[in-house]
Amino acid sequence: MPGRPRPRRRMFAALVACLGILSCSGGAPETAGTLERGLGAEPESLDYHKARSTQAGNVQRDLGEGLTGYTEDGDLVPRAASGWEISGDGREFTFHLRPEGRWSTGETVTAEDFVYSFRRLVDPATASFYSQSVTDIENAGEIIAGEKPVQELAVSANGEFELRIRLERPTPYFLALLTHPSMFPVHRGSIEQHGQQFARPGKLVTNGAYTLMGWELGSLIELRRNEHYWDNASTAIDRVRHHIVNEPAVELNRYRAGELHITDNVPPEAFERLREERQTELRVAPYLDVYYYGFNLTKPPFKDNPDLRRALSMAIDRQALTENVAGRGEAPAWSWVPPGVDNYGRWRFSYADLSQEERHREARRAYAEAGYDSDNPLQTEIRYNTSDTHQRIALAIQSMWRDVLGVEATLVNEEFQVLLSNMRAKEVTQVFRSSWRGDYNDANTFLQVMLSDAPSNMTGYSNKEFDSLVAQAAEQTDPEDRRRFLEEAEHLLLSDHPVIPIYFYVSKHLVSPRVRGWGDNVLDYHYSQHLSLSAE
Amino acid sequence: MLRFALLRTLSAIPTLLLVIVLAFLMVHAAPGGPFDDERVLPPENARNIAAAYHLDESLPRQFVRYLSGLVRGDLGPSYHYRDHSVSELIGAALPLSLRLGLLSIALAMVAGIGAGVLAALKNNTATDRLVTGVAMIGISVPVFVVAPLLVLVFAVQLGWLPASWSSGDAGWRLLLPVVALALPQIAYVTRLTRAGMIEALNSDFVRTARAQGLGLLSIVRFHALKAALLPVASYLGPAIAAVLTGAVVVETIFGIPGLGQLFVRGALNRDYTLVLGIVVFCAALIVLLNLLVDLLYGFLDPRIREP
Numbered sequence: 001m002p003g004r005p006r007p008r009r010r011m012f013a014a015l016v017a018c019l020g021i022l023s024c025s026g027g028a029p030e031t032a033g034t035l036e037r038g039l040g041a042e043p044e045s046l047d048y049h050k051a052r053s054t055q056a057g058n059v060q061r062d063l064g065e066g067l068t069g070y071t072e073d074g075d076l077v078p079r080a081a082s083g084w085e086i087s088g089d090g091r092e093f094t095f096h097l098r099p100e101g102r103w104s105t106g107e108t109v110t111a112e113d114f115v116y117s118f119r120r121l122v123d124p125a126t127a128s129f130y131s132q133s134v135t136d137i138e139n140a141g142e143i144i145a146g147e148k149p150v151q152e153l154a155v156s157a158n159g160e161f162e163l164r165i166r167l168e169r170p171t172p173y174f175l176a177l178l179t180h181p182s183m184f185p186v187h188r189g190s191i192e193q194h195g196q197q198f199a200r201p202g203k204l205v206t207n208g209a210y211t212l213m214g215w216e217l218g219s220l221i222e223l224r225r226n227e228h229y230w231d232n233a234s235t236a237i238d239r240v241r242h243h244i245v246n247e248p249a250v251e252l253n254r255y256r257a258g259e260l261h262i263t264d265n266v267p268p269e270a271f272e273r274l275r276e277e278r279q280t281e282l283r284v285a286p287y288l289d290v291y292y293y294g295f296n297l298t299k300p301p302f303k304d305n306p307d308l309r310r311a312l313s314m315a316i317d318r319q320a321l322t323e324n325v326a327g328r329g330e331a332p333a334w335s336w337v338p339p340g341v342d343n344y345g346r347w348r349f350s351y352a353d354l355s356q357e358e359r360h361r362e363a364r365r366a367y368a369e370a371g372y373d374s375d376n377p378l379q380t381e382i383r384y385n386t387s388d389t390h391q392r393i394a395l396a397i398q399s400m401w402r403d404v405l406g407v408e409a410t411l412v413n414e415e416f417q418v419l420l421s422n423m424r425a426k427e428v429t430q431v432f433r434s435s436w437r438g439d440y441n442d443a444n445t446f447l448q449v450m451l452s453d454a455p456s457n458m459t460g461y462s463n464k465e466f467d468s469l470v471a472q473a474a475e476q477t478d479p480e481d482r483r484r485f486l487e488e489a490e491h492l493l494l495s496d497h498p499v500i501p502i503y504f505y506v507s508k509h510l511v512s513p514r515v516r517g518w519g520d521n522v523l524d525y526h527y528s529q530h531l532s533l534s535a536e
Numbered sequence: 537m538l539r540f541a542l543l544r545t546l547s548a549i550p551t552l553l554l555v556i557v558l559a560f561l562m563v564h565a566a567p568g569g570p571f572d573d574e575r576v577l578p579p580e581n582a583r584n585i586a587a588a589y590h591l592d593e594s595l596p597r598q599f600v601r602y603l604s605g606l607v608r609g610d611l612g613p614s615y616h617y618r619d620h621s622v623s624e625l626i627g628a629a630l631p632l633s634l635r636l637g638l639l640s641i642a643l644a645m646v647a648g649i650g651a652g653v654l655a656a657l658k659n660n661t662a663t664d665r666l667v668t669g670v671a672m673i674g675i676s677v678p679v680f681v682v683a684p685l686l687v688l689v690f691a692v693q694l695g696w697l698p699a700s701w702s703s704g705d706a707g708w709r710l711l712l713p714v715v716a717l718a719l720p721q722i723a724y725v726t727r728l729t730r731a732g733m734i735e736a737l738n739s740d741f742v743r744t745a746r747a748q749g750l751g752l753l754s755i756v757r758f759h760a761l762k763a764a765l766l767p768v769a770s771y772l773g774p775a776i777a778a779v780l781t782g783a784v785v786v787e788t789i790f791g792i793p794g795l796g797q798l799f800v801r802g803a804l805n806r807d808y809t810l811v812l813g814i815v816v817f818c819a820a821l822i823v824l825l826n827l828l829v830d831l832l833y834g835f836l837d838p839r840i841r842e843p
Contacts, residue, residue: 042801045618052573124580127588129571132578145580199619217620217628218793250700250791417568417806424576434574455576 032238033533035515038251039242040264042218047199048184049121052129054437054524055264057181059242062223062528064184065208067095067114067163068175072530074441074521076175080109080185080207081163090170090477097161102228103187104211111157113207117185118165119150130182133439136171170477172343173442179525180439184208209235209529219244223528236517236532252510261512261533262526268389271328274510281510284329285520286340288438289505290446291326291333293382293397296429297498298460301378308370308378309497312431313349314363315404316397317356322503325396326389329508333501337446337490340522343483344443347491360404367405378407383423384433385416393502394433423458434458435505441523443486444473450493461498544830548823552816556606559815560599563808570615570806589615602812611813616805622813625798633794636786637779639714644721644775649768651722652729653756656764659734667726674723683716683789700791713790717783721775725768732764739763773829777822 043056048064051057069079078084081095101109122131122143135141138154154166167174177183187205191198198204201222204212209231210223221242225235243260245251248267255263266274266282274282295302295309302309318332334352337344351359372378382398384390394411401407409431414422422429436456438445447470448454452462466489473485507524516532571577571585586592590601605612611622655667690712691699698709736742737760745755784796795814802810 042617044616047619050618052575124584125588127581127585129577129581129585131584132581141580144578144584146584196613196619217625218797244793245791246797247700247791253699416804417566417572420572420574421567424572436574455578456574458576 032236034239034241035237035262035528035531035533036241036243036260037262037528038245038255038260038264039221040244040251041246042244043221045199046204046212046215046221048117048181048186049126049128049130051181058264058526059221059223060181060184061208061525062210062240062242063204063206063208063212064181066178066180066183066185067097068178070179070521070523070525070527072517072519072521072526074519074523074525076179080114084175088477090172091167093165093167093174094158095163095165097163098230099161100230101207102230104206104226104228105187105189106228107189108160109185109207110160111163112160113185113188114163115155115157116188118155118183119153120186120191121182122153123150128182130180133177133180133182136167136169136174136177138166138168141168169474171474172479172482173440173444176342176440176442209527210240213239231529235529237528240528255510255512261515262518263510266328266508266510268326268328271508278510281513283509283511283518283520284506285524286331286338286522287505287507287524288338288340288441288445288522289435290336290338291330291393291435291502291505292336292433293500293502294423294429294432294434294459295498295500296426296432296460297462298426299430301380302430305370306495306497307366308372309500311363311366311370311405312401312407313497313500314351314359314366315401315407316500316502317400318502319356321393321396325392326503329506330503331506333503335490336450336493336499336501337443338438338504338522340441341438341443341446342441343479345483345487347487347494349494363404372405372407374406378405378409380407380409380430381412382409382431382433383412383414383419383429385419386413390433397502426458426460429458432458437505438523443483443490444470447486447489447493450498459498461493461496463492463496466492466496541827541831544827548827551823552819555819556603556812556816557599559812560602563803563806563811564595566803566806568806570808572806589613602809606816611816612809614802614807614810616802616807616810622809625810626795626813626817629793629795629798632792633780633783633787633796636710636713636717636783636792636794637776639710640718640721640779641772641776643714643718644725645768647718648722648725649729649765651726653733653761653764655726655730656733656737657752657756659737664730668730671723671726674719675727678785679716679720680785680789682719683713683786686712686716687789710792713783713786713792716789717779717786721779724771724775728767728771729764732767733760736760736763769832770829773825774822777818777825780821781818 039058040055041053043051043059044053045051045056046059046063048060051060065079067079067081068076071077080097080101082098084093084095086093097109097111103109118134118137120126121128121134122140124144124146131140131144135144139148139152142148143150143153156164158164185207190203190205194203201212201214206212206226209226209229211226213224214220214222221244223240223242225238226232229235243254245254245264248265251260251263251265252267252270254260297303322330322332331339334348335346337346339346351362354362382394384394391413398409398411401409419432423432423434436446436449449456450461450466451457451470452467469485469489469492473482473489476482476485511518514534514536516534517530518526519530569591571582577585583592590598593601602612611626614620614622614625617625651667651671655664658664687699690697697712742755742760745759780795783794784800787794787796788800799811799814802814
C-alpha cells in the first residue's frame with residue numbers, strides 16, 4: 001500500500017483555506033473541488049436512528065460524528081470526544097467532549113445533546129432498528145421494551161462537556177460501537193421544529209465535516225463543507241456528491257466516462273479485465289463479512305448429524321470457488337470470524353491445512369460415518385436468493401458434493417424476502433445461503449449471532465456450552481481472558497458445523513488516481529473528510 | 537353532457553375500490569415484511585416498529601386506516617424510505633416517467649402514422665408487406681429483448697449513445713429508452729393507420745374527390761387521413777397509460793429512476809404503502825384517461841350520450 005501523505009495534505013488544506021487560492025509548483029497540486037462518489041442503492045433514510053443500510057451509513061459518516069471514529073486505515077480515534085476514562089470494572093465511561101465542537105448552525109455540541117440522542121435512539125416511539133446495539137447501556141433493554149421511561153437510561157451529562165455512560169456489563173468493544181452512525185448526536189432544536197422531516201436538505205443540522213445540501217431522489221445526495229466543524233481546517237474537499245447507481249455495470253460505465261472518482265462496487269464480469277487494465281485504481285481489501293451456507297438443525301437430515309455437516313464442508317473446494325467462481329479476490333473461509341478482527345487470533349477448521357485431496361478423503365469417511373453411501377445418497381435442497389453470483393456458487397457446490405460424495409442436491413432459487421421468511425420459519429429449509437457482516441471490529445459481532453436465542457440465528461443451532469462461553473467472555477474485564485473465552489467459543493462452533501463458512505468478502509472499489517488519502521480497512525469505511533483531490 | 541360526465545366519474549369509483557382491495561390483499565399476502573432483513577430484529581424492536589407503522593393492527597383495520605388516508609389524498613409514509621412520504625416519492629419519479637412516456641407516444645404517432653399511410657398507399661406491394669412485417673415483429677418481440685439489443689448496437693458497438701441515463705443529462709440521452717418504449721406502440725399505430733387508411737381510400741367520398749381530379753397527396757392530407765386517424769385517436773388513451781405504467785423494464789435496463797423502477801424496488805422491499813400508492817395512482821390514471829376518451833366519444837357521437 002502506498003504511503004498516504006496525510007500530514008502534508010492537512011497542511012495543504014490549511015494553506016488553501018487560509019489563502020483561498022491555489023498555487024503549487026512541483027508535484028500534483030490539490031484542489032478543493034467536488035468529489036463524485038458512487039453510492040449504490042438509495043439510502044432509506046438519513047435519520048441516524050432510522051437507517052440501517054451500508055449506503056445510509058456511508059453518507060451519514062460524512063454528515064455526523066460520534067464520540068469516537070476511525071482513521072482512513074481503520075484505527076479507532078477520539079472524534080467528538082477528545083478523551084475518556086474507563087472505571088476499573090469496565091462499566092463506567094466518562095467522555096470529555098471538545099469545547100470547540102460545533103453544530104452546522106454554529107451552536108456548541110454539548111453533553112446534553114448526546115443525552116438527548118441516546119434517549120431518542122432507545123425510545124420505543126422512535127422505532128429504531130439499531131437500538132439493539134446499545135442494550136449494553138444500563139436500562140436500555142427495559143426502555144426499548146417499554147418497561148422503563150427513557151429518563152432511566154444510564155447516560156448523563158455532568159456540566160456542558162462531560163458525558164457519563166454506565167454499562168450493564170464490561171463491553172470492550174463499546175468504544176468501537178460509538179463509531180456507528182446510530183450513536184451520532186441529533187440536533188434537538190431541529191427535530192422539535194421539523195419533526196419527521198428534520199433529516200431533509202436545508203433542515204438537517206449536523207456536527208460532522210459536511211452538511212446536507214440536496215437529495216434528488218433516485219439520483220443524487222449532495223453535501224457541502226460544514227464551515228463550523230471543529231476540524232474543518234483538515235477537510236480538503238468542498239463538495240461531495242454521492243451518486244445513487246443501482247447497477248454496478250452502470251457505475252463502471254460512469255467511472256470510465258470520468259463522471260465518478262470512486263465506485264461503490266465492481267461488477268464481477270469486469271473484474272478480471274480491470275485487474276489488468278486498471279491495476280492501481282482497483283482497490284480490493286479484506287472486509288468483515290462472511291458468505292456462508294447454513295444448515296437447518298431443527299429437522300433431519302442435518303439435525304444431530306455433525307459428521308454429515310462436516311463431510312459437506314470438507315467436500316467444498318473453497319480455493320477453486322473463490323478463484324474461479326466468485327473471482328473478485330475473496331478469501332477462502334476456514335473459520336467463522338473473519339481475519340483482521342482486532343485482538344483476536346482465529347481458530348480454523350481442523351482440516352484447514354490439509355490438501356484438498358486429503359480433505360476429500362476425510363469427507364468421504366465422515367459421509368460414510370453419517371450413514372450415507374452411493375446406494376443411499378443424501379438428497380437435499382440448496383436454497384439461495386436470486387442473483388447470478390449465488391447461482392454460480394450453488395451450481396459449483398452442487399457439483400462438488402456430487403463428485404466427491406455422490407450427494408443429490410437440488411437448487412431452489414427464491415426471492416430474497418421469500419428466502420428470509422423460509423429461513424426464519426425453519427420449516428422447509430435444509431441448506432441455505434446467507435451472509436453475516438460485522439457491525440463493529442470485534443469477534444463478538446460474529447459469535448453472538450450463533451447464540452441459542454439470537455434472533456438472526458437461522459440454523460437453530462443451540463449449544464449451552466457455546467452460549468456459556470460467549471456469556472463468560474462478556475463478563476471479563478481483562479482483554480486476554482475475554483479473548484480466550486471467545487476463541488474457545490469459536491472452536492466449539494467450528495467443530496459443531498452449524499454453518500459452512502465459504503468465503504470472506506472483500507471490499508472492492510475503483511478509485512481514481514486523483515483521489516488522495518484513500519486507506520483500505522476491514523470495515524470499508526471511507527470518510528470523505530480524509531480524502532483530497534489532486535488537480536487534473 | 538354534464539350528467540354523462542358525472543355518471544362516468546361515479547362509475548369509476550367501484551373499479552378503483554376493487555383495485556385497491558385486491559392490491560392491498562396481495563401485498564400483504566406476499567411472504568416477508570417491510571422490515572425483514574438478514575439481521576432479524578429482537579422482538580422488542582420489531583414490536584416498536586410494527587406499532588409505529590400500525591402493522592400490529594388487524595388487516596381490516598389497517599385497510600380502513602389506509603382508505604381514510606386516501607380519501608384525504610394521503611398515500612401514507614413509505615415503509616422503506618422512512619424520511620419520505622409515498623406522495624413525495626411518486627412526485628419525484630413522475631416527471632421523468634412523463635417525459636419518457638410522452639416522448640415515446642410522440643415518436644409512436646409520427647413514425648406509426650407515417651409508416652401506416654405509406655403501407656396503405658402501397659397496399660399489397662412489397663413495401664406494404666415489409667411495413668406490416670416489421671410492425672408484426674414490433675408487436676411480438678418483447679421490450680426486454682429489444683432494449684438490450686439497442687444498447688448493444690448503439691451504445692456498445694457504435695458508441696453513439698450512452699448505455700444508461702444519469703442525473704442532469706441532456707434530453708437526447710433518453711433517445712434509446714424512448715425508442716425502446718415506443719417500438720411496440722409504433723407497430724400498433726402503423727397497423728391501425730394502415731387499416732383506417734385503406735378503408736378511407738376505398739370509400740365513396742375519396743372516389744368522388746378523385747373523380748374531381750384532386751391529387752393523391754391532397755386527398756390523403758385533407759380527406760382520407762382525418763377519417764383514418766379516428767381509431768388511432770381512440771387508441772391514444774390506453775397507449776399513454778401503457779407507456780406511463782409499463783415502462784418498468786425499460787427503466788430498469790437503462791437505470792432511469794422513474795415510476796417503474798420505484799414500483800419494482802417497492803415490491804422487492806415489501807414497501808406496502810409505496811406499492812399500493814403506485815397501483816392506486818396508475819389505476820386512477822388509466823380510469824381518467826379512459827374517461828377522457830369516453831367523454832370525447834360522447835362529444836363526437838351524440839348517440840353514446842343517450843341512456
